[in-house]
Amino acid sequence: MNSKVNLNSILGLIVVVTIAITGSVLLGNWLHNVEAASLSHAPLAQLPASQYAVLAWNDLGMHCYNRDFKDLAVLPPFNTLWAQVIEIGDPPQVITTGVSVEFLFADNTYSVGKSNFWSYDQQLFGVDLPPNVGLTGVGLSGQMTVTGDHFEAVGIPLTEFSDSAPTTPDPYQLATIIVKQAGSGVELTRATVVAPVSTEMHCDYCHYNFGPGNDDIGTGVVEQNILTLHDEENSDEYPPGHTGMLMNRRPILCAECHSTNALGAPGVAGLPSLSNAMHEQHDGKVPDSLDGCYNCHPGPQTKCLRDVMASSNSKLYCVDCHGTMYQVSKKRNPWLNEPRCDNVACHGSGYAQDQPLYRMSKEHGGVYCEGCHDSTHAIAPSREFNDSIKFSALQGRNGPIDICTICHSSWPLLAGPHNKLYSPPIIYLPILNR
Ligand code: HEC
Ligand code: HEC
Ligand code: HEC
Ligand code: HEC
Ligand code: HEC
Ligand code: HEC
Numbered sequence: 001m002n003s004k005v006n007l008n009s010i011l012g013l014i015v016v017v018t019i020a021i022t023g024s025v026l027l028g029n030w031l032h033n034v035e036a037a038s039l040s041h042a043p044l045a046q047l048p049a050s051q052y053a054v055l056a057w058n059d060l061g062m063h064c065y066n067r068d069f070k071d072l073a074v075l076p077p078f079n080t081l082w083a084q085v086i087e088i089g090d091p092p093q094v095i096t097t098g099v100s101v102e103f104l105f106a107d108n109t110y111s112v113g114k115s116n117f118w119s120y121d122q123q124l125f126g127v128d129l130p131p132n133v134g135l136t137g138v139g140l141s142g143q144m145t146v147t148g149d150h151f152e153a154v155g156i157p158l159t160e161f162s163d164s165a166p167t168t169p170d171p172y173q174l175a176t177i178i179v180k181q182a183g184s185g186v187e188l189t190r191a192t193v194v195a196p197v198s199t200e201m202h203c204d205y206c207h208y209n210f211g212p213g214n215d216d217i218g219t220g221v222v223e224q225n226i227l228t229l230h231d232e233e234n235s236d237e238y239p240p241g242h243t244g245m246l247m248n249r250r251p252i253l254c255a256e257c258h259s260t261n262a263l264g265a266p267g268v269a270g271l272p273s274l275s276n277a278m279h280e281q282h283d284g285k286v287p288d289s290l291d292g293c294y295n296c297h298p299g300p301q302t303k304c305l306r307d308v309m310a311s312s313n314s315k316l317y318c319v320d321c322h323g324t325m326y327q328v329s330k331k332r333n334p335w336l337n338e339p340r341c342d343n344v345a346c347h348g349s350g351y352a353q354d355q356p357l358y359r360m361s362k363e364h365g366g367v368y369c370e371g372c373h374d375s376t377h378a379i380a381p382s383r384e385f386n387d388s389i390k391f392s393a394l395q396g397r398n399g400p401i402d403i404c405t406i407c408h409s410s411w412p413l414l415a416g417p418h419n420k421l422y423s424p425p426i427i428y429l430p431i432l433n434r
Contacts, residue, residue, distance in 0.1 A: 056083035061377025062304035067199035069120040071223035077157040092407035104141035114159040171198040172386040200299030261335035275334035283325040290317040307379035364417040372401040
């Protein structure tokens with residue numbers, strides 16, 4: 001998709017520059033730099049301005065939490081950011097010492113008042129959390145912690161509401177990741193990355209009063225309609241230790257009885273996992289299509305599937321990768337057993353994952369797939385401008401990281417990512433918008 005070699009032979013009018021821009025240089029700035037560099041016939045492999053680069057991303061392409069926790073909770077606010085810091089060099093090195101990494105949300109500094117999660121944390125999760133602190137003790141800003149070869153902030157209690165527009169959902173919230181020199185605290189580099197978050201779960205499409213999901217129930221509240229129906233259908237099977245009508249002991253955490261690996265919740269043995277239960281019960285009630293999945297996954301407004309495979313000619317949607325409602329409902333180990341990029345029907349062994357999950361897999365130089373390609377459902381280049389910001393800052397345009405000198409101080413002539421050879425980049429004037 002990004003073969004510079006082919007473009008080189010097809011097009012004339014070429015200016016060659018190597019780009020090594022790090023930090024927060026945005027596109028406009030970059031274009032300016034390119035012009036200047038091309039006029040002075042910049043040499044190949046200019047040394048980058050900074051000696052460090054940071055790749056950062058949200059582990060999942062979308063996190064969903066409940067709009068209202070008063071009656072029930074499927075998922076709490078819980079975003080997870082990862083970052084890898086690279087010391088630029090020949091060869092480059094992924095580092096976790098000598099630097100500290102912070103995260104913050106410049107326009108999303110508080111959650112209490114944007115979500116009522118903190119009014120129900122004790123009843124739902126058995127902990128009384130300080131305001132704006134999530135289930136892992138992490139807040140909306142702070143230090144990221146070293147976990148093996150990367151930095152993490154796990155369980156950020158982020159909402160979809162910016163401070164500047166606290167009632168308008170914006171599912172593509174922006175985090176700032178700042179790398180500092182340990183000790184001195186001098187900033188080395190930073191990145192702006194999306195933390196995707198949404199409450200767009202449309203149970204309301206069918207579970208409204210006397211709606212098709214509960215045609216004899218009308219409590220006045222969608223969530224209570226669902227709980228009443230669940231009691232009618234299943235209360236005689238509620239396991240020991242979990243008896244009593246759900247309606248009488250709200251708020252209800254579904255994971256109390258149905259296991260979910262999203263929360264590491266074991267559930268009650270013998271009951272279906274939440275994923276199996278939900279997809280089985282709703283099989284045949286929504287079409288096996290993108291719009292069908294958007295009934296519960298965010299959603300007709302959010303359109304969480306924004307990656308290159310959905311927007312390119314291949315038009316891959318949920319069912320192409322995950323299968324139908326029926327197939328999802330029969331899956332063992334939900335969340336841990338997901339589609340693979342290296343499936344023979346997809347990209348094959350040339351793009352092998354070294355772990356069962358894409359999000360845990362690494363490739364070239366120990367860099368995570370998501371570091372170069374971004375999260376699932378947001379695989380670069382994504383449709384959303386916010387997703388493109390970090391790629392434009394590093395390499396002047398959207399798309400996967402393919403400029404070797406973001407990490408290497410000179411352009412390597414040996415094979416790079418996916419064991420391929422790459423020529424130095426060619427910049428065309430006027431710049432082609434790809
Ligand atoms: C496209 C319509 C539709 C949507 C959207 C929908 N449901 Fe349903 N749901 C149904 C129908 C139809 C039934 C079956 C009703 C019956 O058996 O009387 C049902 C049944 C249920 C049941 C009862 C399961 C049982 O047998 O115990 C639960 C719980 C439930 N839905 C929860 C939800 C939740 C939570 C959401 C949102 C995340 C949701 N539903 C979204 C249509 C829908
Ligand atoms: C007190 C325990 C308990 C809680 C809490 C609970 N469930 Fe259930 N649920 C059950 C039992 C028991 C069944 C019946 C299982 C069976 O038929 O094998 C069931 C069945 C279901 C089914 C139908 C499964 C199917 O295959 O048809 C759905 C859907 C469901 N639950 C969704 C939910 C949702 C959503 C929540 C949270 C709002 C929830 N449950 C909370 C115990 C619970
Ligand atoms: C009626 C609501 C509903 C519909 C429709 C729905 N889902 Fe889900 N889905 C859920 C809920 C709720 C969860 C979260 C379960 C959990 O927390 O473990 C989930 C989780 C998942 C997961 C992660 C867990 C796993 O099984 O690996 C996948 C993948 C998934 N859904 C795929 C799909 C696809 C594909 C479609 C459309 C064909 C779809 N879903 C339609 C409610 C729905
Ligand atoms: C191009 C293939 C592809 C398409 C299209 C796709 N997914 Fe996924 N999905 C994946 C992969 C791969 C994972 C596993 C990511 C990982 O490693 O955690 C995944 C994971 C998930 C998860 C688990 C949470 C997570 O992010 O890991 C859910 C839920 C999910 N997908 C729902 C959907 C829905 C709903 C759609 C359509 C709107 C969809 N997917 C479209 C490939 C796809
Ligand atoms: C250091 C950056 C980097 C890392 C890490 C990386 N890739 Fe890539 N990837 C690239 C570049 C550059 C290309 C474009 C060249 C090509 O097609 O081989 C690419 C291409 C791909 C393609 C082909 C896309 C197409 O258009 O056909 C797939 C699939 C892919 N990578 C999957 C992965 C997976 C899976 C991982 C992790 C196991 C991974 N990548 C890790 C840089 C990276
Ligand atoms: C995101 C950072 C990153 C990018 C981008 C990147 N590399 Fe690397 N590369 C590394 C790391 C880290 C190593 C591992 C060095 C080691 O093993 O100590 C490495 C090692 C290598 C090596 C072997 C060691 C050496 O320096 O000779 C080659 C060859 C190489 N990369 C080629 C490439 C090519 C070609 C590209 C561009 C298409 C590229 N790399 C892009 C991070 C990167």
